[in-house]
Amino acid sequence: MVSIxxxxxxxxxxxxxxxxxxxxxxxxxxxxSLQLMSSATQESSQLGEMYSALLVINTLGSIxxxxxxxxxxxxxxxxxxxxxxxxxxxxxxxxxxxxxxxxPAAIVFYFSVQFLHQGxxxxxxxxxxxxxxxxxxxxxxxxxxxxxxxIKQTRQMAAQLQDKSESMIALEIGALWNxxxxxxxxxxxNQGHILASSSANPSEILPHLPDEQIWLQLRQNQQYFAYxxxxxxxxxxxxxxxxxxxxxxxxQVLNPVPVRVTDLADSIEFAFTRYQEMTFLRDSLKTSFSxxxxxxxxxxMLAAIWVAFISIRNIVAPVKELVKGTQAVADGDxxxxxPVTNQDDLGFLVESFNQMTRRIARSRDETRSAGLExxxxxxxxxxxxxxxTAGVISFDAAFTIRTANxxxxxxxxxxxxxxxxxxxxxxxxxxxxxxxxxATIQHLLERADDIWEQxxxxxxxxxxxxxxxxxxxxxxxDGSRTGAVVVFDDVTDLIQAQKNAAWGEVAxxxxxEIKNPLTPIQLSAExxxxxxxxxxxxxxxxxxxxxxxxxxxQVEAMKQMVDDFSEYARPSKKQVEKINxxxxxxxxxxxxxxxxxxxxxxxxxxxxxxxxxxVSIRQVLHNLIKNALEATSTQCQxxxxxxxxxxxxxxxxxxxxxxxxxxxxxxxxxxxxxPYVTTKSKGxxxxxxxxxxxxxxxxxxxxxxxxxxxxxxxVMQLPVYEFGKS
Amino acid sequence: MLSLLLWPLSSYAESFAAQxxxxxxxEAADGYNISAQIDYQLSPTAREALQKGIPLAWESLIxxxxxxxxxxxxxxxxxxxxxxxxxxxxxxxxxxxPRGEEEMFLSLNAALNYMAGLPDxxxxxxxxxxxxxxxxxxxxxxxxxxxxxxxxxxLAYLDAQWFLSSDWFVCPIQK
Numbered sequence: 001m002v003s004i005x006x007x008x009x010x011x012x013x014x015x016x017x018x019x020x021x022x023x024x025x026x027x028x029x030x031x032x033s034l035q036l037m038s039s040a041t042q043e044s045s046q047l048g049e050m051y052s053a054l055l056v057i058n059t060l061g062s063i064x065x066x067x068x069x070x071x072x073x074x075x076x077x078x079x080x081x082x083x084x085x086x087x088x089x090x091x092x093x094x095x096x097x098x099x100x101x102x103x104p105a106a107i108v109f110y111f112s113v114q115f116l117h118q119g120x121x122x123x124x125x126x127x128x129x130x131x132x133x134x135x136x137x138x139x140x141x142x143x144x145x146x147x148x149x150x151i152k153q154t155r156q157m158a159a160q161l162q163d164k165s166e167s168m169i170a171l172e173i174g175a176l177w178n179x180x181x182x183x184x185x186x187x188x189x190n191q192g193h194i195l196a197s198s199s200a201n202p203s204e205i206l207p208h209l210p211d212e213q214i215w216l217q218l219r220q221n222q223q224y225f226a227y228x229x230x231x232x233x234x235x236x237x238x239x240x241x242x243x244x245x246x247x248x249x250x251x252q253v254l255n256p257v258p259v260r261v262t263d264l265a266d267s268i269e270f271a272f273t274r275y276q277e278m279t280f281l282r283d284s285l286k287t288s289f290s291x292x293x294x295x296x297x298x299x300x301m302l303a304a305i306w307v308a309f310i311s312i313r314n315i316v317a318p319v320k321e322l323v324k325g326t327q328a329v330a331d332g333d334x335x336x337x338x339p340v341t342n343q344d345d346l347g348f349l350v351e352s353f354n355q356m357t358r359r360i361a362r363s364r365d366e367t368r369s370a371g372l373e374x375x376x377x378x379x380x381x382x383x384x385x386x387x388x389t390a391g392v393i394s395f396d397a398a399f400t401i402r403t404a405n406x407x408x409x410x411x412x413x414x415x416x417x418x419x420x421x422x423x424x425x426x427x428x429x430x431x432x433x434x435x436x437x438x439a440t441i442q443h444l445l446e447r448a449d450d451i452w453e454q455x456x457x458x459x460x461x462x463x464x465x466x467x468x469x470x471x472x473x474x475x476x477x478d479g480s481r482t483g484a485v486v487v488f489d490d491v492t493d494l495i496q497a498q499k500n501a502a503w504g505e506v507a508x509x510x511x512x513e514i515k516n517p518l519t520p521i522q523l524s525a526e527x528x529x530x531x532x533x534x535x536x537x538x539x540x541x542x543x544x545x546x547x548x549x550x551x552x553x554q555v556e557a558m559k560q561m562v563d564d565f566s567e568y569a570r571p572s573k574k575q576v577e578k579i580n581x582x583x584x585x586x587x588x589x590x591x592x593x594x595x596x597x598x599x600x601x602x603x604x605x606x607x608x609x610x611x612x613x614x615v616s617i618r619q620v621l622h623n624l625i626k627n628a629l630e631a632t633s634t635q636c637q638x639x640x641x642x643x644x645x646x647x648x649x650x651x652x653x654x655x656x657x658x659x660x661x662x663x664x665x666x667x668x669x670x671x672x673x674x675p676y677v678t679t680k681s682k683g684x685x686x687x688x689x690x691x692x693x694x695x696x697x698x699x700x701x702x703x704x705x706x707x708x709x710x711x712x713x714x715v716m717q718l719p720v721y722e723f724g725k726s
Numbered sequence: 727m728l729s730l731l732l733w734p735l736s737s738y739a740e741s742f743a744a745q746x747x748x749x750x751x752x753e754a755a756d757g758y759n760i761s762a763q764i765d766y767q768l769s770p771t772a773r774e775a776l777q778k779g780i781p782l783a784w785e786s787l788i789x790x791x792x793x794x795x796x797x798x799x800x801x802x803x804x805x806x807x808x809x810x811x812x813x814x815x816x817x818x819x820x821x822x823x824p825r826g827e828e829e830m831f832l833s834l835n836a837a838l839n840y841m842a843g844l845p846d847x848x849x850x851x852x853x854x855x856x857x858x859x860x861x862x863x864x865x866x867x868x869x870x871x872x873x874x875x876x877x878x879x880x881l882a883y884l885d886a887q888w889f890l891s892s893d894w895f896v897c898p899i900q901k
Binding site for chain 2 (some may be wrong): 226
């Protein structure tokens with residue numbers, strides 16, 4: 001996987017410049033731009049013309065860099081808000097870098113600006129100001145003095161030329177020029193026409209005539225004197241004065257200023273101007289240098305911060321991948337493999353992470369297969385438990401039910417959902433009929449330290465039930481109790497079968513040992529009566545007759561009793577057929593109509609088909625009705641109810657017979673279906689036992705309805721074939 | 727920060743821009759001469775800078791364009807550079823004209839008046855303008871901030887005291 005990642009990354013990394021080279025190029029551009037701008041501030045620099053452009057370029061660069069930093073910062077904030085992987089580490093590193101870089105840079109900037117301002121301020125002081133002013137004033141005074149002398153000289157020359165003709169002036173002007181030492185002397189009319197001139201330079205035919213500006217001032221002031229810069233970097237003192245009083249002629253004298261004086265004056269003028277300029281630019285210089293420093297700081301800092309963003313992102317990228325990988329592993333994706341881009345410590349960490357995920361994935365697979373095996377075993381056990389006829393309930397250490405199988409539900413008639421998570425006390429509260437049994441089990445669970453076994457009898461919804469319970473406490477290796485398992489089996493039928501077998505044996509023996517001697521006893525008694533009746537007197541004969549009759553009657557009674565018992569003990573021979581139970585009930589109730597019994601029937605339908613032996617069921621109904629009749633007076637009432645119930649996915653018809661007699665107490669309810677149990681003075685006590693036997697032979701059940709308090713109520717359930725369809 | 731941003735605008739209330747009062751072509755024997763009247767207005771800062779020896783430079787632009795159907799075509803264009811500086815020693819103002827010649831003036835007004843008339847504009851060829859054509863003369867004077875000393879330039883782009891350039895003055899020429 002790693003090698004594939006490397007192969008995929010290879011072409012891109014080849015065409016992409018390394019980050020370090022890009023950073024060096026960026027900083028090179030920044031430094032070059034700043035250096036150019038710094039050079040442009042020098043007065044003598046050729047880059048002076050580019051200063052504004054460079055300033056704009058650097059400002060734009062700062063703005064672009066600021067934008068890049070802002071975009072990166074915004075992106076980082078978004079990642080922080082989304083709690084993206086690595087965002088907090090990136091923020092911490094960037095913040096630390098900015099703080100570490102900005103603090104010294106700001107300090108350096110502050111003190112640099114301070115030094116700069118102080119340095120510029122130190123260029124100027126009052127003494128230099130005064131010296132410069134004095135130097136200029138001195139120069140101006142010197143030039144003015146020289147100019148005054150030239151004016152005086154010119155005025156004398158003008159006086160000599162006064163009132164002379166143009167030809168005379170032309171003759172004398174040469175001599176004047178020789179005497180004065182001037183560079184050029186010229187006389188011209190007020191219209192500007194040259195009347196005469198004399199010059200030191202014979203090549204110049206025409207004298208230096210005044211321009212329009214000089215003429216303007218001349219006309220305004222009638223005289224003109226000023227220093228004019230000449231073409232040869234020399235200075236000339238130009239003096240123009242009127243010759244005539246009517247100002248029709250003017251004399252112009254151009255006097256050269258000595259080169260030394262000119263140089264000195266130029267030097268002073270240049271220094272003064274320069275100093276004045278610097279004085280004026282004092283604040284601008286401060287602002288300009290501060291601006292450049294600020295730009296340097298901004299560009300450097302912003303470039304550094306941007307590069308820091310890129311570098312830190314590159315550094316954090318493997319950590320980010322690691323965080324994502326860890327999250328994926330936490331979410332269960334153990335196939336996560338991260339690309340190893342660098343062979344540094346982080347690369348080693350990523351490689352270790354990949355190894356870890358591979359191992360976890362392998363362990364996960366092994367655990368999963370082991371879990372599957374355990375699950376299969378558990379399912380197998382559950383299947384076995386579910387198909388056990390015995391109920392199995394497991395408890396935890398607090399005796400809360402953890403599991404229960406279907407058989408437990410079938411035996412206790414409680415849905416499985418009611419079991420799990422409940423303790424026995426809670427279960428007893430919800431199912432009152434099981435309260436005693438559950439309390440007994442709870443008591444045994446709490447007390448027993450070893451395997452225990454006990455028979456527990458309780459009255460379930462289908463009558464008396466007897467459970468054979470075996471409990472096993474469960475212990476950890478350290479001896480602490482972790483729970484218990486209770487296995488119980490409904491042995492009611494087994495016990496009943498044992499009882500029936502016992503009674504059958506008794507019946508067989510009775511028939512063999514008792515019924516057989518009864519006939520000879522009866523015959524012997526009748527023979528005694530027959531032989532001795534004639535030989536005895538009347539009173540003795542009557543006594544004999546009474547005695548023999550008693551013997552015969554009791555023998556008959558004993559025979560009847562033995563026959564009844566034989567019938568109870570004898571296996572039934574059923575002729576099963578489909579009959580309508582309602583018709584059968586109506587038929588039997590009709591037989592009792594003459595007796596005056598009031599039957600109240602509640603049949604939801606007239607079509608209830610059951611597959612039974614009609615003779616046996618008829619006997620059951622007769623026994624139950626007779627039982628009710630004997631328990632009440634002649635004018636009694638019996639309620640007969642039919643309903644349909646579903647038990648263990650099988651439909652049953654439930655037939656209830658309720659009388660209004662004296663009812664049954666708790667002890668009678670428990671033993672009423674036992675043979676030879678009766679509340680009547682007469683009777684064998686086999687009626688209800690036979691009823692129960694017949695019903696159970698038909699796959700049904702019969703019990704006393706304990707909730708009925710107005711008399712005795714018997715409820716019988718039989719499997720139903722059809723209920724209310726036709 | 728806000729005051730810094732609004733600083734140029736607040737200064738802009740008082741304008742020191744040069745104004746071109748008039749401009750026209752005058753027919754002469756050898757061609758056309760340009761006659762213009764530019765009113766240079768120096769702000770106090772510019773005046774102080776001049777007095778302190780800082781030269782100020784303007785470029786006067788002259789354009790003649792012929793009106794077309796879709797766009798105008800420039801048929802003549804001329805740029806005249808003037809530099810004004812103060813000579814402290816002589817207490818005179820010096821104007822360097824486009825030919826590089828220096829003219830000295832005893833007062834600032836005299837120097838500005840010299841520059842105002844565009845005296846150094848060369849004459850325009852007579853054949854450049856055909857008879858019956860529609861032409862427009864446009865004159866403008868630009869204050870050259872880049873001629874200022876380097877430290878002053880950034881401020882000159884922001885401070886209205888240095889907004890000394892004029893707008894275009896356009897007038898039709900009927901031939």
